[in-house]
Amino acid sequence: VVFLSVVATVHLKTLKESDAIEEVERYIEEKKAEINPRYRLQYHVAPPVGWMNDPNGFSYFRGEHHLFYQFYPYDSQWGPMHWGHVSSPNLVDWKQLPTALVPEKEMCFSGSAVVKDDTLVLLYTGRETTDVEPFFNETQYLALSDDGIKFHKYEGNPVLSFTPNGSPDFRDPKVWKYEHYYYVVIGSKTLDERGRVLLYRSPDLVKWEFLSVIGESTGEMGYMWECPDFFELKGKHIFLFSPQGMEPQGDRYKNTHQTGYIIGSFNYETYEFVPESDFQEIDFGHDFYATQTNEVDGKRILIAWFGMWDVPHPEEVDGWAGAMTIFRELDLVANRVTMKPVDAITELRTETVFEGEFLEDGVIEFEKTGELIVKGDLSKNIELEIKGSNGGGQVVVRWDIETRKVVVDREGDVRQMEWLPLKSESWRMFLDSSSLELFCGEGEVVFSTRVYPDGDWRVTNRSPQPLDAVAYKLRRSVPE
Numbered sequence: 001v002v003f004l005s006v007v008a009t010v011h012l013k014t015l016k017e018s019d020a021i022e023e024v025e026r027y028i029e030e031k032k033a034e035i036n037p038r039y040r041l042q043y044h045v046a047p048p049v050g051w052m053n054d055p056n057g058f059s060y061f062r063g064e065h066h067l068f069y070q071f072y073p074y075d076s077q078w079g080p081m082h083w084g085h086v087s088s089p090n091l092v093d094w095k096q097l098p099t100a101l102v103p104e105k106e107m108c109f110s111g112s113a114v115v116k117d118d119t120l121v122l123l124y125t126g127r128e129t130t131d132v133e134p135f136f137n138e139t140q141y142l143a144l145s146d147d148g149i150k151f152h153k154y155e156g157n158p159v160l161s162f163t164p165n166g167s168p169d170f171r172d173p174k175v176w177k178y179e180h181y182y183y184v185v186i187g188s189k190t191l192d193e194r195g196r197v198l199l200y201r202s203p204d205l206v207k208w209e210f211l212s213v214i215g216e217s218t219g220e221m222g223y224m225w226e227c228p229d230f231f232e233l234k235g236k237h238i239f240l241f242s243p244q245g246m247e248p249q250g251d252r253y254k255n256t257h258q259t260g261y262i263i264g265s266f267n268y269e270t271y272e273f274v275p276e277s278d279f280q281e282i283d284f285g286h287d288f289y290a291t292q293t294n295e296v297d298g299k300r301i302l303i304a305w306f307g308m309w310d311v312p313h314p315e316e317v318d319g320w321a322g323a324m325t326i327f328r329e330l331d332l333v334a335n336r337v338t339m340k341p342v343d344a345i346t347e348l349r350t351e352t353v354f355e356g357e358f359l360e361d362g363v364i365e366f367e368k369t370g371e372l373i374v375k376g377d378l379s380k381n382i383e384l385e386i387k388g389s390n391g392g393g394q395v396v397v398r399w400d401i402e403t404r405k406v407v408v409d410r411e412g413d414v415r416q417m418e419w420l421p422l423k424s425e426s427w428r429m430f431l432d433s434s435s436l437e438l439f440c441g442e443g444e445v446v447f448s449t450r451v452y453p454d455g456d457w458r459v460t461n462r463s464p465q466p467l468d469a470v471a472y473k474l475r476r477s478v479p480e
């Protein structure tokens, strides 16, 4: 009798969860018809309707890559967080799946995924509103799935609710398995408002033990560290995170919040991370935040929110907002983490639209999407003017021989960084209906920037020199 009633309760709960999901899915289906397609991205993951921020639960399960994301279907602005869900066989072609998590008493904040006993397990932050200062509380929740599509929240949630200093800011768990334990890094802060990241471990994902502080701001590094990640790359450990509240310093830290890394070493006996580099940004564009990585075939693959807090999102009036970047492979070269598009990205190419000498004042046109590879003589300036065929979306990309900097100037809002090519001296640019991603050389310097053209893309060579160029048209690889 006891057993039967347990089964009945679990079943009831699952029914309730699936009702909530059906309701969201019905709403999405209806609302989709109202979306204005002009800025809809063709090969970047974006929400079917509504708002998207951080990538979550980037994992591989039963032959497919899974990506979840912070999602609010009911408005194109942030709201009570759900988890949206897509899957892909190759990190390029994406299929929309039903919403994975719906908020109940807790909003479903960012988190990650791990496969345990052939079950896909999500570990996420449950954010609850309380009636006492500071009026919120963050603890860690589990949700499980046998098929990678339908998830049910664990009955014993939350599974982790203690910070060593009692801080209520405790979010964005990134979980991985090493030998017999699961480890997790979680973003938090000190009681005097300095960002920090905590490390815990568990034998079963349910009982957690605090191990150490992986890193902590001395004061200049912001008041809160969000979305931490921690992984091995070429024998070093990379501590990647998104600090909130760093002051701009020259060309650095010019966005609302930053994402970057510290290189160091880590030892599973002392749980101590010893930094061997300063904090460096991993992308210098206008719209890049809250990264998450996963190991795929021995490579470290990264995905980020192609967006930023507290900036205008022009697509908002069209019924959606926010997107993911393209997937990137990381490498560690000469004390820098480099980032280049995953190899599979070439599967997007359909036809070659240009090949040869891109002359001064020459124009290459793309129908909404394109990949452009250019190479010039770096002892002379390079300048590309990119804009919509009917105006709008103007961005100028420049190589400045005086400063040795690559400059991305979006209507006067400049991001720039010194570039010392490691090997390749070309630039690889990806244009989608409302975005630009620029990879310099082997990915020593990368810029991710949203730009909103009117019409198709026109790229004009404004350099005092011809450039070697190849341009491809790229196909759609995400749902309409």
Ligand code: FRU
Pocket: 053, 054, 070, 081, 109, 110, 125, 171, 172, 226, 227, 289, 290
């Ligand atoms: C980062 C973040 C996370 C949080 C989520 C809420 O962009 O603020 O810290 O979990 O977004 O949507």
